[in-house]
Amino acid sequence: MALAVMCSGGDAPGMNAAVKKFVDYTQKRGERPFLIYDGLEGLIDGRIKEAEFADVAGILHRGGSIIRSSRSKRFYEAKYRKMAHDNLKRYGIDGLVVLGGDGSFRAMERFWEEYDINFVGIPTTIDNDIYGTEYCLGVDTALNTIREALDKIYDTASTFNRAFVVEVMGRDCGYLAAISAISSGAEICIIPEVDFNRAVVEKRLRYELENGRRYILAIVAEGTGMTQEIARWLSDDMGMDTRITILGHIQRGGIPSSFDRMMGFEFAIQAVEHLLGSKNSNKVVVWNEGSFGLLDIETVVNNKNRVNPYHLSMLNVLD
Numbered sequence: 001m002a003l004a005v006m007c008s009g010g011d012a013p014g015m016n017a018a019v020k021k022f023v024d025y026t027q028k029r030g031e032r033p034f035l036i037y038d039g040l041e042g043l044i045d046g047r048i049k050e051a052e053f054a055d056v057a058g059i060l061h062r063g064g065s066i067i068r069s070s071r072s073k074r075f076y077e078a079k080y081r082k083m084a085h086d087n088l089k090r091y092g093i094d095g096l097v098v099l100g101g102d103g104s105f106r107a108m109e110r111f112w113e114e115y116d117i118n119f120v121g122i123p124t125t126i127d128n129d130i131y132g133t134e135y136c137l138g139v140d141t142a143l144n145t146i147r148e149a150l151d152k153i154y155d156t157a158s159t160f161n162r163a164f165v166v167e168v169m170g171r172d173c174g175y176l177a178a179i180s181a182i183s184s185g186a187e188i189c190i191i192p193e194v195d196f197n198r199a200v201v202e203k204r205l206r207y208e209l210e211n212g213r214r215y216i217l218a219i220v221a222e223g224t225g226m227t228q229e230i231a232r233w234l235s236d237d238m239g240m241d242t243r244i245t246i247l248g249h250i251q252r253g254g255i256p257s258s259f260d261r262m263m264g265f266e267f268a269i270q271a272v273e274h275l276l277g278s279k280n281s282n283k284v285v286v287w288n289e290g291s292f293g294l295l296d297i298e299t300v301v302n303n304k305n306r307v308n309p310y311h312l313s314m315l316n317v318l319d
């Protein structure tokens with residue numbers, strides 16, 4: 001069989017580990033691995049190559065993706081999906097592994113409905129917002145990047161008696177913000193999943209400030225759009241000398257953690273094994289309670305992921 005791998009949407013640390021294992025493992029199983037460069041854009045334009053050892057040598061420690069990625073607008077148009085399908089046929093590709101997030105899986109569901117493709121997805125996004133899996137590739141590294149930044153901000157915040165509002169990524173999901181707030185001991189956490197009870201939080205903070213608190217760390221999920229509002233409140237109403245830090249895309253890059261490398265390997269093995277035994281798969285590899293499984297793509301894209309209520313219950317900075 002000829003199997004191909006591509007990355008689609010936002011990059012995440014661990015993609016290279018998955019790509020490398022995909023190539024090595026496919027060859028080990030006696031099959032032919034192909035690389036699709038530049039995600040769906042590259043699939044449309046036929047930037048496809050049979051993988052050789054040298055293509056994936058020395059890449060494990062690198063963030064991003066050596067086969068690059070894209071957010072393709074053209075793939076929404078039928079004529080470009082046809083070009084993509086023609087390219088799969090031209091290279092004789094019998095199975096496709098896609099590392100991506102929700103948007104990429106939606107695109108693949110459409111593609112699968114139109115053409116008889118054999119596809120499996122690997123949930124890959126630092127947002128950890130894909131339904132049906134507890135873990136998406138890249139999350140551990142992103143959380144550690146955020147933790148490192150917060151530890152440093154804490155140093156300067158506590159030295160200057162300041163409030164810091166730190167915006168972390170997460171388009172529609174507060175997972176990164178919630179876990180970072182819990183593990184960094186932040187005083188405030190604003191996420192899309194929970195209404196912010198300003199009066200209650202203000203009462204608690206005023207009490208703490210009157211009783212010796214000297215700094216405030218507020219974590220705001222990007223998706224709430226509330227960064228400026230929280231900073232104004234802390235500055236104007238709470239009287240704190242306040243600074244804003246937007247962590248931005250540094251959260252997406254960086255050397256993948258050991259966990260993300262191992263997860264990249266495991267996700268890739270699961271994906272290859274599944275494709276070798278199927279003809280028109282439309283599944284996503286998922287990871288729950290320490291085990292891998294498979295879910296239909298329609299289940300994954302038609303359900304909304306929720307932050308684990310247990311984690312929310314640990315977030316005592318919501319009130």
Ligand code: F6P
Pocket residue numbers: 009010011071125126127169170171222252
């Ligand atoms: O990949 C997920 C993510 O990093 C989100 O957290 C963020 O909202 C978005 O991608 C940013 O996308 P872009 O890199 O296209 O600006």
